[in-house]
Amino acid sequence: MRNALAEKFGIEYPIFAFTPSEHVAAAVSRAGGLGVLGCVRFNDPEELEAVLTWMDENTDGKPYGVDIVMPAKIPTEGAAVDLDKLIPAEHRAFVNRTLDELGVPQLSDDVERATGTLGWLHSVARAQVDVALRHRPALIANALGSPPKDVIDEAHAHGVPVAALAGAVGHALSHVANGVDIVIAQGYEAGGHTGEIASMVLVPEIVDAVGDSATVLAAGGIGSGRQIAAAMSLGASGVWMGSYWLTAAEYKLGSAADGTSATQRALLAATSSDTVRSRIYSGKPARLLKTKWTEAWSKPGAPDALPMPLQNLLVAEAHQRIVASEDPEVVAMPAGQIVGRMNEIRPVAESIAELVAEFDATVARLEKLK
Amino acid sequence: MRNALAEKFGIEYPIFAFTPSEHVAAAVSRAGGLGVLGCVRFNDPEELEAVLTWMDENTDGKPYGVDIVMPAKIPTEGAAVDLDKLIPAEHRAFVNRTLDELGVPQLSDDVERATGTLGWLHSVARAQVDVALRHRPALIANALGSPPKDVIDEAHAHGVPVAALAGAVGHALSHVANGVDIVIAQGYEAGGHTGEIASMVLVPEIVDAVGDSATVLAAGGIGSGRQIAAAMSLGASGVWMGSYWLTAAEYKLGSAADGTSATQRALLAATSSDTVRSRIYSGKPARLLKTKWTEAWSKPGAPDALPMPLQNLLVAEAHQRIVASEDPEVVAMPAGQIVGRMNEIRPVAESIAELVAEFDATVARLEKLK
Numbered sequence: 001m002r003n004a005l006a007e008k009f010g011i012e013y014p015i016f017a018f019t020p021s022e023h024v025a026a027a028v029s030r031a032g033g034l035g036v037l038g039c040v041r042f043n044d045p046e047e048l049e050a051v052l053t054w055m056d057e058n059t060d061g062k063p064y065g066v067d068i069v070m071p072a073k074i075p076t077e078g079a080a081v082d083l084d085k086l087i088p089a090e091h092r093a094f095v096n097r098t099l100d101e102l103g104v105p106q107l108s109d110d111v112e113r114a115t116g117t118l119g120w121l122h123s124v125a126r127a128q129v130d131v132a133l134r135h136r137p138a139l140i141a142n143a144l145g146s147p148p149k150d151v152i153d154e155a156h157a158h159g160v161p162v163a164a165l166a167g168a169v170g171h172a173l174s175h176v177a178n179g180v181d182i183v184i185a186q187g188y189e190a191g192g193h194t195g196e197i198a199s200m201v202l203v204p205e206i207v208d209a210v211g212d213s214a215t216v217l218a219a220g221g222i223g224s225g226r227q228i229a230a231a232m233s234l235g236a237s238g239v240w241m242g243s244y245w246l247t248a249a250e251y252k253l254g255s256a257a258d259g260t261s262a263t264q265r266a267l268l269a270a271t272s273s274d275t276v277r278s279r280i281y282s283g284k285p286a287r288l289l290k291t292k293w294t295e296a297w298s299k300p301g302a303p304d305a306l307p308m309p310l311q312n313l314l315v316a317e318a319h320q321r322i323v324a325s326e327d328p329e330v331v332a333m334p335a336g337q338i339v340g341r342m343n344e345i346r347p348v349a350e351s352i353a354e355l356v357a358e359f360d361a362t363v364a365r366l367e368k369l370k
Numbered sequence: 371m372r373n374a375l376a377e378k379f380g381i382e383y384p385i386f387a388f389t390p391s392e393h394v395a396a397a398v399s400r401a402g403g404l405g406v407l408g409c410v411r412f413n414d415p416e417e418l419e420a421v422l423t424w425m426d427e428n429t430d431g432k433p434y435g436v437d438i439v440m441p442a443k444i445p446t447e448g449a450a451v452d453l454d455k456l457i458p459a460e461h462r463a464f465v466n467r468t469l470d471e472l473g474v475p476q477l478s479d480d481v482e483r484a485t486g487t488l489g490w491l492h493s494v495a496r497a498q499v500d501v502a503l504r505h506r507p508a509l510i511a512n513a514l515g516s517p518p519k520d521v522i523d524e525a526h527a528h529g530v531p532v533a534a535l536a537g538a539v540g541h542a543l544s545h546v547a548n549g550v551d552i553v554i555a556q557g558y559e560a561g562g563h564t565g566e567i568a569s570m571v572l573v574p575e576i577v578d579a580v581g582d583s584a585t586v587l588a589a590g591g592i593g594s595g596r597q598i599a600a601a602m603s604l605g606a607s608g609v610w611m612g613s614y615w616l617t618a619a620e621y622k623l624g625s626a627a628d629g630t631s632a633t634q635r636a637l638l639a640a641t642s643s644d645t646v647r648s649r650i651y652s653g654k655p656a657r658l659l660k661t662k663w664t665e666a667w668s669k670p671g672a673p674d675a676l677p678m679p680l681q682n683l684l685v686a687e688a689h690q691r692i693v694a695s696e697d698p699e700v701v702a703m704p705a706g707q708i709v710g711r712m713n714e715i716r717p718v719a720e721s722i723a724e725l726v727a728e729f730d731a732t733v734a735r736l737e738k739l740k
Binding site: 001002003168169187188189196197198199200201202204205220221222224226227229230231232233234235271272273336337338340341359360362363364365366367369370 | 371372373538539557558559566567568569570571572574575590591592594596597599600601602603604605641642643706707708710711729730732733734736737739740
C-alpha cells in the first residue's frame with residue numbers, strides 16, 4: 001500500500017484516520033497511518049493545547065494531523081449565551097418532550113450543562129489553528145469546505161499541507177482554486193457531514209477533475225482492505241476513514257468508564273441499513289446512527305432542524321442526557337454505512353494490520369484477472 | 371478481466387449489460403459481454419417473441435440474457451382498463467396541470483395512447499418467461515426481488531441460471547434461500563429501482579453474506595474500467611451495468627429517428643448531481659434523471675406517488691407526451707449517478723474495449739502498491 005503520498009507524509013500506509021479521540025489518533029500514527037485529531041469539540045483552545053502536547057509525547061515522533069470545522073459560509077457568530085436566544089421555544093419544547101417520551105432522564109442538578117459545539121465558529125476554529133501550528137501537525141484538514149485563504153496561507157507558511165472535504169466536483173475545484181493541497185472525496189455513505197453522490201461515482205470524478213493540481217483521498221464506506229483497494233482502483237492516493245475508529249479499543253466512547261458503553265453497543269449492533277442522513281446533529285446534512293432519537297425528528301409534526309450553529313446548541317444538553325442515560329436505543333452519534341462492518345471492539349494496530357493484509361490479498365486476486 | 375464466471379457463461383468479460391434495447395443487448399453480446407434484454411416494456415408476448423427471434427439472429431451465436439420485473443409482493447392484477455379505475459382523479463389532474471405548466475403539448479388525436487407498463491404484473495412476466503425459454507437465454511434476471519419459486523424451477527429445468535437484484539443483505543439471503551444463482555448487489559447510486567446502501571458498502575457485505583452459495587455481480591455507479599476494478603476489489607465476480615448503455619450509439623432513445631433525441635441530450639448534459647430517487651416512475655423508489663418533471667413532484671402540494679403498478683399507468687401517457695415534446699429539460703428517464711460520466715454517444719464495441727483496457731491499466735497500477 002506504500003505510495004508517493006505515504007512517502008511524502010513519512011508514513012507507512014496512506015490511511016488517514018479522522019477521530020475525535022487523541023488515543024485513537026496517536027495509535028493510528030504509531031501503527032503507520034496518519035491519525036487526524038478532530039478538534040471541533042475543543043471549545044477552549046487551552047484544552048486543545050494540552051491534548052496536542054499529549055499527542056506530541058505519545059506518537060513516537062510519528063506524524064499526526066488535526067481536523068477543524070470551518071463552514072464555507074460563516075455561521076452566526078457569538079457566545080453560546082447570545083446564540084441561545086436565537087433558538088425558538090417550540091424547538092426546545094420538542095427536544096424536552098421527545099427525551100421524556102423516550103425515557104431519557106433529566107441531568108441531576110450538580111452536572112455542568114454542555115454548552116454545545118462552538119468549534120465551527122470561525123473565531124474558535126482560527127484559535128484552534130493557532131494552537132495546532134505551535135505543535136507539529138503534518139496536516140490541517142477542514143471538514144466543511146475550503147478554510148479561509150489566510151488560514152491556508154498560514155498553514156503553508158508553516159510548511160503544513162491543507163486538506164478539505166468535498167462531496168461534489170464543484171467543491172473539489174473550488175478547494176483547488178483556494179490553494180487546498182489534498183481533496184477528500186467524501187461519498188454519500190460516509191458518516192457525519194456528507195453529500196448525495198456515492199463514493200463509487202464521486203472518487204473518480206474528483207480524481208479526473210483535479211488532475212495533478214491536488215492529491216485525492218477517498219472517504220465514505222471504507223472499513224476493509226478490499227474497500228481500500230477499491231478506493232485506490234478508483235484513483236484515490238489514499239483513504240480517509242472516520243466511523244471505523246469509533247469501535248477502536250483505544251476509544252472510550254460514551255460514558256462507560258470501563259466496559260462497553262451504550263453508544264458502542266449501538267454501533268456494534270447496527271447494520272448498514274441503520275443510518276440516516278439528517279440535519280438534526282449540526283444543522284447541515286450529516287449521516288447518523290438511526291435510533292429512536294433520529295426517528296423522533298422525522299415523524300410528522302417534528303420541527304425542521306435549525307441552521308448551523310444553532311441546531312447543535314439546541315441539542316447539546318440533549319446529547320449529554322442521552323449519553324448519561326446509557327440506552328443503546330437512544331443514541332446521537334454520527335456514523336457511516338460502514339457501521340454494519342464494525343462488529344467488535346479491537347485495538348487500532350490490529351485493525352491496521354488486517355487492512356493492509358486484506359489490501360495485499362485483494363491486489364493479488366486482481367492480478368490474476370488481467 | 372476473464373474469470374470463472376465469464377468462462378461459465380462462455381463470454382469474454384464478466385460485463386453484464388442491462389438494456390431495454392435489443393440493438394444494444396446484441397452489440398454487447400457480440401463484443402464479449404452478456405447483453406441482457408429488459409422485457410418489462412413488452413406488454414404483448416408476441417412482440418417479445420419477435421424481438422428474441424431477432425436477438426437469436428443477430429448475436430453471432432453468442433449468449434444473451436433477459437430481464438423481467440416481478441415484484442416480490444404481487445401487485446394488484448388486472449387489465450389496464452380496470453386498474454385505471456383505481457387512480458384518483460386528483461392525481462390525474464396534477465399530472466395534466468403539471469404538463470401544461472411545463473409547456474408539454476397534448477398528443478394529437480391520431481396518436482395511439484400508451485397503456486403503461488404491465489410487465490411487472492406476474493401474469494405478464496410469466497408469459498415473458500415462457501416466451502424467453504422458447505429461445506436460448508443464458509440468464510433470466512429479475513429486477514425486483516426473487517422470482518416466484520415455480521419460475522426459478524422452470525428456468526433451472528431449462529438449464530438457465532436465475533439472477534435477482536438485491537439492495538440489502540437480507541434481500542440477498544432471501545434470494546439464495548429461494549434458489550437464485552446470481553445476486554446482483556445494486557447500490558444506492560444505481561439508476562432505476564434502488565435501495566439506500568451505496569455500492570462501496572453493499573457489495574462486500576453481500577459477497578460475505580452469500581459466501582459460496584451464489585455468485586455476486588456489482589451494480590450501481592459503474593461506467594469505467596477503474597470502477598469495474600473497484601467492484602472486483604470489493605469481491606464481485608462481475609459487473610451489471612444499466613444506465614451506461616443509454617448513450618450507446620446502437621440505442622435510438624427517444625423519438626428522434628436520427629440524430630440525438632432530447633432524452634439523450636439531457637443524459638449527455640447531466641452531472642452526477644442531476645439524479646433523484648423518487649417513487650414517481652413506478653411507485654417504488656427508483657433513481658431518475660432530475661428534470662423539471664421530477665422537480666414538480668417534489669414541490670409542496672404535489673401528491674404522493676401511487677403504489678405499483680398504478681403509478682406507471684398514471685404517468686404512461688405523460689411519458690408519451692414528454693417524449694414527443696423533445697424538451698431536454700422535461701424528461702422522464704431512470705438513470706444512475708454514473709450519468710455524469712456519460713458524455714458522448716458511442717458504439718458499444720468501443721465502450722467495451724475501453725472498459726477492458728482501463729481495467730487492465732488499473733490492475734497494473736495497483737500491483738505496484740503491494
